[in-house]
Amino acid sequence: MKLKFNRWTEEEFMKVREEVLKQWPTGAEVDLDEAVAYHKALPDHKNFAKKLIDAKEKGITLAQPRAGVALIDEHIELLNFLDEKGGADLLPSTIDSYTRQNKYEECERGIIESRRAGRSLLNGFPGVNHGIEGCRKVVESVNLPLQLRHGTPDARLLSEIMIASGFTSNEGGGVSYNIPYAKSVSLERTLLDWQYVDRLIGWYEEQGVSINREPFGPLTGTLVPPSMSNVVQILECLLAAEQGVKNITLGYGQCGNLVQDVAAIKSLREQAEEYCAELGYENMMITTVFHQWMGGFPEDEAKAFGVISNASVTAALSGATKVIVKTPHEALGIPTKEANAEGIKATKMVLNLLEGQNISDSEELNAEVDLIKKEVKAIMDKVAELGNGDLAVGTVKAIEQGVIDIPFAPSMYNAGKMLPARDNQGKIRYLEVGNVPFSQKIVDFNKSALEERAEFEEREVGFQLTVDDIFAVSKGKLIGRPE
Ligand SMILES: CCC[C@H]1O[C@@H](n2cnc3c(N)ncnc32)[C@H](O)[C@@H]1O
Numbered sequence: 001m002k003l004k005f006n007r008w009t010e011e012e013f014m015k016v017r018e019e020v021l022k023q024w025p026t027g028a029e030v031d032l033d034e035a036v037a038y039h040k041a042l043p044d045h046k047n048f049a050k051k052l053i054d055a056k057e058k059g060i061t062l063a064q065p066r067a068g069v070a071l072i073d074e075h076i077e078l079l080n081f082l083d084e085k086g087g088a089d090l091l092p093s094t095i096d097s098y099t100r101q102n103k104y105e106e107c108e109r110g111i112i113e114s115r116r117a118g119r120s121l122l123n124g125f126p127g128v129n130h131g132i133e134g135c136r137k138v139v140e141s142v143n144l145p146l147q148l149r150h151g152t153p154d155a156r157l158l159s160e161i162m163i164a165s166g167f168t169s170n171e172g173g174g175v176s177y178n179i180p181y182a183k184s185v186s187l188e189r190t191l192l193d194w195q196y197v198d199r200l201i202g203w204y205e206e207q208g209v210s211i212n213r214e215p216f217g218p219l220t221g222t223l224v225p226p227s228m229s230n231v232v233q234i235l236e237c238l239l240a241a242e243q244g245v246k247n248i249t250l251g252y253g254q255c256g257n258l259v260q261d262v263a264a265i266k267s268l269r270e271q272a273e274e275y276c277a278e279l280g281y282e283n284m285m286i287t288t289v290f291h292q293w294m295g296g297f298p299e300d301e302a303k304a305f306g307v308i309s310n311a312s313v314t315a316a317l318s319g320a321t322k323v324i325v326k327t328p329h330e331a332l333g334i335p336t337k338e339a340n341a342e343g344i345k346a347t348k349m350v351l352n353l354l355e356g357q358n359i360s361d362s363e364e365l366n367a368e369v370d371l372i373k374k375e376v377k378a379i380m381d382k383v384a385e386l387g388n389g390d391l392a393v394g395t396v397k398a399i400e401q402g403v404i405d406i407p408f409a410p411s412m413y414n415a416g417k418m419l420p421a422r423d424n425q426g427k428i429r430y431l432e433v434g435n436v437p438f439s440q441k442i443v444d445f446n447k448s449a450l451e452e453r454a455e456f457e458e459r460e461v462g463f464q465l466t467v468d469d470i471f472a473v474s475k476g477k478l479i480g481r482p483e
Contacts, residue, residue: 003188005392007242008199016196020156024104026131027157032203035164038136039209048145048169049210049247051090052287055321060355061290062322063087063347065340066149068094068124070114072134075125076141078337083144086341087348090322091142093167095150095158096124100181102154104128123334124150127162135165147171147214151181153190159197163204169212169249170197173236175395176216179409187396187413194236195243195392202244210247213240214289217251221294222408223420223469225428226255226264227375228436230271231404234376235383235395237272241281248272248284249322253291254311256478257426262359263368265290265318271373275380287321290314292347296474297330301339303476304328305346312350317359323347331474368427375442379403382437402435421465423449424456426478431466457482 001012021027044050055062065082069075075093082088098106107126114121127135127148139146147169148162155177159170174194178185201211215236219229233250240248250272252264269288276284292311297304308326315323327343329335335343359365382403387394398404402415409416417434430436430446438446447461454461459482468480 001192003192003392003396005239005242005387005390007202007244008195010203013196013199013203017160020160020196023102023157024128026128026161029132030160030164032164036204036207036209038164038166039168039204042139042166042168045143046139046145046166046168047210048090048147049212049285051145052212052247052249052321053285055089056285056287059319061316061320061351062089063325063344063351064090064092064147064322065325065327065344066092066094067337067340068092068096068149069120070096070111070122070126071120072130072137074120076138078340079138079142081337082341082344083142086344088144088344091144091146092149093125093127093138093146093162095148095152096122096126098122099124099126099128099158100150100152102152102157127165128158132161132165135162135167139166145169147212151177151216153178153182153185154193156193156196156200159200163200163211168210169214170201171214171216172197173215173232174239175232175399175404176219176236179399179406179411179414180216180220181410183410184412187399191239191392191395195239198240198243198245201240205244205246211245212247212249213245214249215240215251217289218253218291218294219406220408221253221291223255223422223428223466224253224407225375225420225430226252226260226267227372227379228404228406228418229253230264230268230372230376231379231383232406233268234272234275234380235391237286238275238279238281238391241276241279241284246284249287249289251289251291252320253294254314255428256293256422256473257428258314258317259359259362259364260368260427261290261314262318263365263372265320266365267369267372267376270369271376288318289322289324290318290320291324292326293473296471297326298474298476299331301328304330305342307473308343308346309350312347313354315347316351316354317357319358323351371442371445375438378438378442379436403437405434405436419463419466421450422453422469422479424453424479431461431463453479
């Protein structure tokens with residue numbers, strides 16, 4: 001099938017579907033009409049899309065952890081612990097790495113060995129292998145809406161099974177689950193495969209079942225300039241809307257300067273609304289999600305709580321609809337359920353203390369919003385030009401040419417020419433723009449901000465700023481000052 005931006009016809013979708021459902025035996029269990037009836041019988045309080053709309057209307061920020069283990073009963077116990085002891089507002093099922101690579105045979109072995117070992121030997125929940133019956137047991141045993149969170153370039157079968165099981169949100173996208181997660185999967189492939197996922201959700205939407213989609217905001221989580229991550233979010237928003245998705249949560253990974261982070265969320269929300277209106281998508285329900293610090297964490301748990309609480313302040317003040325919670329075990333690995341619950345409790349304490357507060361408009365905030373929007377527009381205009389108006393084709397070409405360029409990405413298709421670094425207030429600026437099509441004025445502004453820091457630190461502007469910034473937080477600071 002040739003990549004094009006336009007909505008797939010139902011015939012195109014159903015034809016591809018026949019192949020997708022054959023990829024593993026549990027695919028045969030999916031019956032869309034039965035699944036629609038199952039969703040309609042679920043209580044409203046278990047629908048992710050509805051809970052997000054409610055939070056947006058109330059102006060509150062919901063807290064959601066990441067969590068996933070190999071076996072169903074232990075996964076249920078974990079999720080209920082995070083609800084009852086942690087106070088989670090929304091629940092995940094973080095999917096294991098084998099499933100993310102479509103290696104279901106390995107998942108099968110991992111499940112058997114986990115049973116034998118009496119503990120999870122997979123780093124997440126193998127939803128494909130558990131099938132509809134297993135996933136529905138999770139849906140029926142917890143009391144909050146469920147979302148599958150993963151990093152899967154080809155999530156077609158996983159999405160079919162887990163959405164049919166009653167999960168009402170799905171994270172990912174054709175760029176955001178390729179560039180940071182894959183080494184050699186082409187963008188055409190993942191954009192097509194994620195158009196399939198969005199078309200599936202568009203199909204549910206047509207039947208009156210609202211399912212939320214959430215492009216993965218942080219990308220590589222390493223000094224990604226806000227305008228660059230916002231472009232990917234807006235493109236994946238438009239790609240999903242074209243396939244009939246209505247309820248979308250756009251994401252952003254904390255960078256660390258409070259004003260820039262608040263500006264990033266504000267400009268993301270506003271510009272996504274503007275682009276959806278411009279392209280004629282009506283009745284869109286756009287929400288935002290703020291990811292707590294995605295970079296290196298301190299091992300010391302008290303310091304880790306400092307990072308978590310600081311991120312929670314920004315989440316609350318940004319007005320994000322949701323915050324994805326980190327845990328005091330972040331530097332160690334998969335958290336215990338107790339540590340995971342503690343991360344949620346610390347987060348909710350801060351959210352509650354700041355409820356109703358936000359940072360008022362200031363010259364600094366408005367200037368940052370304006371800059372981010374200008375940088376986003378420059379890239380979006382080029383994407384449209386490269387695709388001759390087709391944003392899907394344009395996205396592939398933009399990545400090929402480094403117009404969209406994500407720092408420190410594993411994908412061989414990413415140009416890797418653009419370089420970021422922090423200015424003297426810790427805001428992320430473009431050190432090298434590579435082929436990112438900014439005006440000279442924007443290039444100069446970014447450069448001068450970095451020159452101001454270099455002068456303060458009595459050193460040259462250069463790649464060493466970037467390197468020092470990458471390690472700074474795990475060493476207890478935001479800006480990588482010379483030692
Ligand atoms: C983009 C996702 C990275 C984050 O995702 C967390 N993560 C991954 N797998 C699990 C899991 N099975 N349970 C709880 N958290 C998990 C990592 O710690 C990291 O913060």
